[in-house]
Amino acid sequence: xxxxxxxxLFLSVIFSSCSMHHSLDVNSxxxxxxxxxxxxxxxxxxxxxxxxxxxxxxxSPIKCxxxxxxxxxxxxxxxxxxxxxxxxxxxxxxxMGALIVLDVVAEQVLSLFNTLYQFQFPLNQAIPIEYFSExxxxxxxINNSYAFDSRLxxxxxxxxxxxxxxxxxxxPFQNPYLYVGADSRALVIPKSAMSQxxxxxxxxxxxxxxxxxAEEVVLEFAKHGFVIWGGDWxxxxxxMHFQVGSRDFINKLISLPFESAKAxxxxxxxxxxxxxxxxxxxxxxxxxxxxxxxxVEKVTTEFK
Numbered sequence: 262x263x264x265x266x267x268x269x270l271f272l273s274v275i276f277s278s279c280s281m282h283h284s285l286d287v288n289s290x291x292x293x294x295x296x297x298x299x300x301x302x303x304x305x306x307x308x309x310x311x312x313x314x315x316x317x318x319x320x321s322p323i324k325c326x327x328x329x330x331x332x333x334x335x336x337x338x339x340x341x342x343x344x345x346x347x348x349x350x351x352x353x354x355x356x357m358g359a360l361i362v363l364d365v366v367a368e369q370v371l372s373l374f375n376t377l378y379q380f381q382f383p384l385n386q387a388i389p390i391e392y393f394s395e396x397x398x399x400x401x402x403i404n405n406s407y408a409f410d411s412r413l414x415x416x417x418x419x420x421x422x423x424x425x426x427x428x429x430x431x432x433p434f435q436n437p438y439l440y441v442g443a444d445s446r447a448l449v450i451p452k453s454a455m456s457q458x459x460x461x462x463x464x465x466x467x468x469x470x471x472x473x474x475a476e477e478v479v480l481e482f483a484k485h486g487f488v489i490w491g492g493d494w495x496x497x498x499x500x501m502h503f504q505v506g507s508r509d510f511i512n513k514l515i516s517l518p519f520e521s522a523k524a525x526x527x528x529x530x531x532x533x534x535x536x537x538x539x540x541x542x543x544x545x546x547x548x549x550x551x552x553x554x555x556x557v558e559k560v561t562t563e564f565k
Contacts, residue, residue, distance in 0.1 A: 313391075360389075360406070402434075434453060438501065483553055506561055537556050
């Protein structure tokens with residue numbers, strides 16, 4: 262091997278080592294969202310960070326080419342507020358968040374979070390999970406909303422829906438994960454939510470109004486295709502978790518060519534919204550929760 266070739270290889274190893282070292286030093290404070298809301302390609306730098314942080318693996322069910330970054334504004338939690346509707350002056354409290362999602366759902370995700378911003382539904386933060394250091398992940402007070410993470414389901418051995426970019430967790434502190442084992446011991450994630458948010462009432466006598474709870478926006482998630490809510494489950498109960506549908510539905514979305522999958526998902530969303538609109542007039546389902554139950558069961562059965 263020529264000395265010039267050896268020099269190139271040596272420099273390549275050095276630069277690669279520096280890049281890896283730099284990525285390991287990244288933490289959530291280093292995240293800077295794009296200035297404008299929209300749908301962006303996932304950069305090579307983003308992909309490299311995902312790989313270094315094990316958010317993306319060699320055996321992951323989808324790779325970077327099927328992912329998009331959705332940038333959106335979100336409202337911050339109000340300070341000292343107990344009123345139901347925030348005034349216009351409060352809308353100046355604007356932050357930008359990012360979610361990494363499957364390409365075919367990106368447009369609906371952008372529309373969904375723009376709607377949540379219009380409703381002034383607050384988020385604490387929305388930073389892609391690969392920006393969090395191992396030290397940060399060990400803390401119990403990270404109240405971060407996120408989507409893509411190529412990991413297994415909690416307490417399981419199969420891929421999480423997050424590994425396909427079709428699941429979103431919002432405000433974990435306000436919307437914890439709860440599992441009660443056979444020994445009656447409760448697992449609450451995050452633990453810091455145990456004393457405040459296992460009770461799900463928003464309005465309580467002698468208590469301040471609580472914001473950022475998933476119950477407020479379950480219907481909006483459904484209208485944008487995220488029809489499965491973990492708060493409906495018996496065990497575990499996962500209040501923060503929303504996903505687009507069954508595993509069979511998800512597998513079809515990732516197996517079809519992009520345009521076909523996008524058209525199929527658009528039809529899925531259209532069917533849900535048509536059902537919700539006609540539930541009152543045709544079926545007399547005036548209760549929104551009952552209408553959602555009926556339409557989610559109907560449409561998810563048709564789109565397996």
